[in-house]
Amino acid sequence: MTQSPRKPSGSLSASFVARVGLMAALALIFSYVEAIIPYNPGIPGIKLGIANVVTVIALYKFGARDAVCVSIIRIVIAGLLFNGLFGMLYSLAGAAVSLAGMTLLKNTGLFSVAGVSMAAGVLHNLGQLLVAAALIEDLRIFFYFPVLLFSGIAAGILVGIISTLVLKSLR
Numbered sequence: 353m354t355q356s357p358r359k360p361s362g363s364l365s366a367s368f369v370a371r372v373g374l375m376a377a378l379a380l381i382f383s384y385v386e387a388i389i390p391y392n393p394g395i396p397g398i399k400l401g402i403a404n405v406v407t408v409i410a411l412y413k414f415g416a417r418d419a420v421c422v423s424i425i426r427i428v429i430a431g432l433l434f435n436g437l438f439g440m441l442y443s444l445a446g447a448a449v450s451l452a453g454m455t456l457l458k459n460t461g462l463f464s465v466a467g468v469s470m471a472a473g474v475l476h477n478l479g480q481l482l483v484a485a486a487l488i489e490d491l492r493i494f495f496y497f498p499v500l501l502f503s504g505i506a507a508g509i510l511v512g513i514i515s516t517l518v519l520k521s522l523r
Contacts, residue, residue, distance in 0.1 A: 376425035379406035383430040408515040442480045449479030466512030473508025
């Protein structure tokens with residue numbers, strides 16, 4: 353009788369790697385599309401965040417670990433290709449704060465996908481402002497938060513609606 357080979361503890365399954373790789377690639381494509389769209393509302397730092405649709409879907413369909421991995425992979429590669437080092441730093445900070453908030457809110461069961469996504473949009477902007485305040489050593493940058501609050505709400509609702517529609521079609 354032969355024994356099947358065991359996975360070493362801490363190793364990742366092939367299905368996890370494939371799933372996260374495919375989702376990160378899709379999110380990276382969305383990041384690229386957003387980078388080439390001539391979208392400029394005239395307000396610095398405002399983006400639609402369409403790549404976050406993939407992160408929200410990963411969170412709801414597969415869990416926080418998948419969402420974190422997809423987000424980190426996308427941000428690092430997009431940073432190297434399109435955004436530069438500071439863009440990557442701001443995005444990683446925003447993603448860390450928004451993913452923590454999304455996970456907490458999702459786990460309460462009190463919020464819709466759009467509600468969780470809306471909060472994530474606002475938290476992402478807050479995370480970016482925290483990094484900016486640390487880098488420039490000036491708290492006056494938080495005067496810009498009301499502008500980012502409204503843009504985060506709008507983008508988060510849009511991402512949440514799209515994510516809801518995709519999640520319904522996946523079920």
